[in-house]
Amino acid sequence: MSETLFIGGGGENYAEPQNLILKYANRHGLIAGATGTGKTVTLQILAESFSKQGVPVFLSDVKGDLSGLAKSGNPDFKLHDAFMKRAEQIKFDDYGYEDFPVTFWDMFGKQGHPVRTTVSEMGPLLLSRLMELTEAQEGAMNIAFRVADEQDMALLDLKDLRAMLIWLGENAAEVSLQYGNVSTSSIGAIMRSLLVLENQGADAFFGEPALDLNDLMSTTPGGQGRINILAADKLMQSPRLYATFLLWMLSELFENLPEVGDPDKPKLVFFFDEAHLLFDDAPKALIDKVEQVARLIRSKGVGVYFVTQNPADVPDDILGQLGNRIQHALRAFTPRDQKALRLAAQTFRPNDAFDTAEAIIELGIGEALVSTLEKKGMPTIVERTLIRPPSSQLGPITPGERAAVIAASPVAGLYEAEVDRESAYEVLSKRAKQAAEVAAKAEAEEEALEERERIFKQARKYDGYQKKTTRRSRSNSDSLLTTMGKTGIKYLGTRAGQKMVRGILGGLFKG
Numbered sequence: 001m002s003e004t005l006f007i008g009g010g011g012e013n014y015a016e017p018q019n020l021i022l023k024y025a026n027r028h029g030l031i032a033g034a035t036g037t038g039k040t041v042t043l044q045i046l047a048e049s050f051s052k053q054g055v056p057v058f059l060s061d062v063k064g065d066l067s068g069l070a071k072s073g074n075p076d077f078k079l080h081d082a083f084m085k086r087a088e089q090i091k092f093d094d095y096g097y098e099d100f101p102v103t104f105w106d107m108f109g110k111q112g113h114p115v116r117t118t119v120s121e122m123g124p125l126l127l128s129r130l131m132e133l134t135e136a137q138e139g140a141m142n143i144a145f146r147v148a149d150e151q152d153m154a155l156l157d158l159k160d161l162r163a164m165l166i167w168l169g170e171n172a173a174e175v176s177l178q179y180g181n182v183s184t185s186s187i188g189a190i191m192r193s194l195l196v197l198e199n200q201g202a203d204a205f206f207g208e209p210a211l212d213l214n215d216l217m218s219t220t221p222g223g224q225g226r227i228n229i230l231a232a233d234k235l236m237q238s239p240r241l242y243a244t245f246l247l248w249m250l251s252e253l254f255e256n257l258p259e260v261g262d263p264d265k266p267k268l269v270f271f272f273d274e275a276h277l278l279f280d281d282a283p284k285a286l287i288d289k290v291e292q293v294a295r296l297i298r299s300k301g302v303g304v305y306f307v308t309q310n311p312a313d314v315p316d317d318i319l320g321q322l323g324n325r326i327q328h329a330l331r332a333f334t335p336r337d338q339k340a341l342r343l344a345a346q347t348f349r350p351n352d353a354f355d356t357a358e359a360i361i362e363l364g365i366g367e368a369l370v371s372t373l374e375k376k377g378m379p380t381i382v383e384r385t386l387i388r389p390p391s392s393q394l395g396p397i398t399p400g401e402r403a404a405v406i407a408a409s410p411v412a413g414l415y416e417a418e419v420d421r422e423s424a425y426e427v428l429s430k431r432a433k434q435a436a437e438v439a440a441k442a443e444a445e446e447e448a449l450e451e452r453e454r455i456f457k458q459a460r461k462y463d464g465y466q467k468k469t470t471r472r473s474r475s476n477s478d479s480l481l482t483t484m485g486k487t488g489i490k491y492l493g494t495r496a497g498q499k500m501v502r503g504i505l506g507g508l509f510k511g
Contacts, residue, residue: 004022008368009388010089024324025324029305029322031271031328033329037363037365038368039307044065045390048069057269058216059230060272062274065394068393069393075097082389086366089386090386104229107241107245112406113416114204115205115230119161120156125286126247129286131197140186144168147164147168164424169182172187209414209418215410215411215414250304266302272305276314290318305322312343330361345360349379
């Protein structure tokens with residue numbers, strides 16, 4: 001097994017073969033360039049190379065083109081002759097066509113296996129980012145998570161979170177004394193944001209069975225790393241959901257994987273396409289979180305590669321951690337573009353043979369400036385490079401071919417059926433029902449007492465017994481359970497509550 005990945009080479013006026021040393025592949029990387037300059041093909045050939053070296057890959061397919069990794073290239077393809085010429089030019093002697101082991105995933109469960117996580121696993125920070133909450137609203141979200149934890153109520157899906165927030169709003173006065181102010185206006189704003197999320201299809205993302213990260217890090221019996229492809233064409237219509245999902249996945253990998261130091265090869269390589277979506281309008285706390293994960297996750301054996309149009313899309317503190325860089329052409333039509341071009345050129349170790357900024361403008365499709373880490377982790381001098389052709393199909397496969405790959409997947413059937421076990425929604429519903437019964441019983445007893453008193457007064461009899469007042473003040477009789485019962489009654493009167501009742505009755509009939 002080779003210790004390097006072949007990226008490309010050249011001929012006259014181009015560099016000698018350019019390779020990525022496998023042991024430095026977890027030092028992260030950047031693939032940048034304007035639309036149509038070849039970024040997707042570069043991502044494809046890197047995924048192929050990592051897979052052949054036994055390294056699992058996760059990537060998002062924004063345009064649908066990367067599904068071709070599951071199918072071998074074809075000599076009848078219109079670019080066959082160009083591919084063969086390029087392979088000869090860069091001395092890619094063992095070039096040939098082949099397919100690769102692919103697992104398709106889709107948050108909406110249409111073009112791949114469903115991808116889910118729970119509300120608890122996402123956490124209040126990322127959820128607040130996803131919902132664009134203010135500081136006060138984020139505080140209320142944190143309190144909801146805290147109360148749920150202390151009450152042993154699992155937050156699995158959005159209906160769990162909604163039920164928890166309704167309870168929080170109804171009991172804001174009591175909760176505020178212990179955890180800080182919770183305003184009904186903040187709760188209302190969060191509920192509106194939840195509605196927006198549902199309209200974007202996020203309710204399909206939250207639930208069980210949750211994704212097992214080990215299923216992303218598998219290899220074939222022959223030792224090839226599986227290439228996990230997330231269908232992101234529809235997901236890109238909700239860019240904040242897309243960015244938050246990928247950041248959640250990075251965070252989960254960071255928190256759950258053991259330390260491995262400097263392995264001979266990565267345990268997983270993660271490609272973050274359209275990376276600018278992660279950082280657009282992101283609060284500093286979130287950027288700090290990304291920087292922390294990027295800095296430390298390499299010790300877990302995970303390499304992260306950001307794919308974007310311009311290096312300026314990535315904050316400087318994170319950009320400085322990306323040791324392996326492939327820069328496709330940029331266009332400089334405006335003063336802003338020219339400034340970005342100069343900044344992109346300055347990120348490379350200069351080559352005396354050419355001006356880096358001028359070379360970035362002159363690059364053609366399938367050409368790039370390449371600088372990778374060499375011995376001792378030092379970046380190589382930037383070289384102008386012809387990127388090697390892909391071995392798998394260039395372009396998407398058919399829906400029928402995709403369906404066949406999904407059916408033959410090692411995780412087929414594991415995630416398709418959604419599971420709805422007892423969680424915060426069911427617990428609060430049960431408590432509300434019990435509390436409502438207690439409140440109704442107390443009300444009935446009080447009415448019976450009043451009726452006895454009325455009859456006694458009408459009889460106008462006195463047997464020497466001094467009647468004592470036994471009626472309690474309502475304001476003092478409301479226990480927490482009674483309060484929750486009244487909350488439950490109010491909640492059951494809402495549309496969400498009616499859905500809950502239908503769900504409970506439906507479950508009884510099913511049983």
